[in-house]
Amino acid sequence: MVTARVVPRGRRQARRSSSAGAPLAPGTAWAMRRRRPSFGCARCRQAGSHAPEAPSKGDGRPRLGALVAGRRARTHPATAGPAAARGPAGLSLPSPTATASQALGAPRLGSRAMSAIAFHLPDELQDVLADLEAFLATEVIARHEKHADLLEDPRRLYDEDGRHSAPAQQLIREVRQASSAAGFFNLSVPPSIGGRGLGYLAYYSAWELANRTCGPRNWLGTFALSHWAFGPSAVLEQVTDEARERFLPGLLAGDTSMCFGLSEPGAGSDAAALTTRAEPDGDGWRVHGRKIWTTNVTFADWMVVFAVTDAERAARRRGGISAFLVPTDAPGFRLDRVIRMHGHIGGVEGETVLDGVPVEPWQLVGPLDDGLRIGLLGVSLGRVYNSARSVGLARWSLEKAIAYAKDRVAFGQPIADYQGVSFPLAESAMQVHAAHLMGLNVAQLLDQGGRAVKELSMTKAFSVEVCLRAVDRAIQTHGARGFVNEEGLVEAYNTLRLINVADGTNEILRRTIFQQLAKGDLDL
Ligand SMILES: Cc1cc2nc3c(=O)[nH]c(=O)nc-3n(C[C@H](O)[C@H](O)[C@H](O)COP(=O)(O)OP(=O)(O)OC[C@H]3O[C@@H](n4cnc5c(N)ncnc54)[C@H](O)[C@@H]3O)c2cc1C
Incomplete structure (x- = not known):
């Protein structure tokens, strides 16, 4: 199981010491990684890798794609070859013909420290998580320490209207951008829209690690990975070609973010009861309605808005609801209020009014009437x-x-x-x-x-x-x-x-x- 425990102790200490005082620049984790001593293969303890290091861009930093490919090539010989099955993005999984304990990757004494969990995480994923842990130390926890005056003072953290202040938003953006540059932000985003495609196991493990490492106080960690409602995910696989060009690059780079407008004052658990409607207007529609509880709407650049496009089908609960990408600065789009919770003076949830917001066909996400x-x-x-x-x-x-x-x-x-x-x-x-x-x-x-x-x-x-x-x-x-x-x-x-x-x-x-x-x- 990938916890800090499976990372060789010397390796972890090397990371920690090299993180102290590291500049908060995008890609720091990768730069650190290249400075770290090689500990060879974690499984056979051979010095060195099973394949050469990934080539660099010429600026001393490895190309991400090449690095991933290099990692795959370094797959341990015991699991490489025709018998080794391929998981998401080519992560090596045990052979389907392996014995039960091999299939579950039960750790063998003498080759790997015992762990509480017998599920085997592919070695490549373990590498990603170890690097993510180093990234969180240098880019999230260090950032919280450096900017404690801002991040721990609610009067500076939030503006009068309850939104994050501009300096706080800038820190959030910096974490997203640094993580994107380092290759973590989009680790589970499908390759079809520009992500690494490492799948759900990586998504689960990375979020578990980020929360355990950062705890609740180093909350910038929430922006170190693409959250499905704030950034790229499988949800966006069906955007139009035009949206891919206009919307995805900024989102993948961490420059922009989005939010997910499904819930309404009258439709929560029963989401299909939503009443926001998109009325035909020329080639497109005009959206009228109200969304509530939308996380990240307080500073998002885009909202995925769910609206009724066929009232009769929606009433029968047979489709009739569509999803649209809407810029939050579109005419008619207005953040009505920031919702404050747990006694805080600001927050990230909001209630929004859509008053005739124009949308065009390129903004449709997935098929018309099948947005739910x-x-x-x-x-x-x-x-x-x-x-x-x-x-x-x-x-x-x-x-x-x-x-x-x-x-x-x-x-x-x-x-x-x-x-x-x-x-x-x-x-x-x-x-x-x-x-x-x-x-x-x-x-x-x-x-x-x-x-x-x-x-x-x-x-x-x-x-x-x-x-x-x-x-x-x-x-x-x-x-x-x-x-x-x-x-x-x-x-x-x-x-x-x-x-x-x-x-x-x-x-x-x-x-x-x-x-x-x-x-x-x-x-x-
Ligand atoms: C922190 C936070 C962030 C959120 N972020 C977003 C977001 O980004 N985008 C978005 O669209 N929404 C968001 N939501 C909204 C969330 O999806 C809804 O709150 C949730 O679906 C429940 O809806 P509701 O609050 O209207 O409660 P209701 O649906 O009104 O339910 C009230 C109570 O009745 C119970 N109940 C309802 N129906 C049944 C039933 N059939 N059987 C048994 N019990 C039932 C519920 O369990 C609940 O206890 C967020 C909510 C929270 C708390």
């Missing part, structure tokens, strides 16, 4: 993301709680010596581990091409619930310290509390699970 399918694809990606985010934040909080319990003394003993403190943390470990296994499992089901409706619903509902509980236990372990801003535990709690609703509430997920069971899908 795209909406559901987005929500599925959101469920993978939120499952990973939950596990990452829960592990971050559990590690903090264990350290605190070992250190804090009450009645002459470290509080970790009291079962009233230690047993709840053991309970968290059991549940978070189960959630993690479910997440890795469902990501692989999705990579195999399944829709995994039941499994994804179970994973998201279980993950957000048990991980919220784990953060709550971590707060309790800290006593009064659990509530102070600097610890970030309440921020983690608030985040997980929100995602018990976003991308399918826990009740709607149970409804979906039971619908699948009732249809005869009883495999567990």
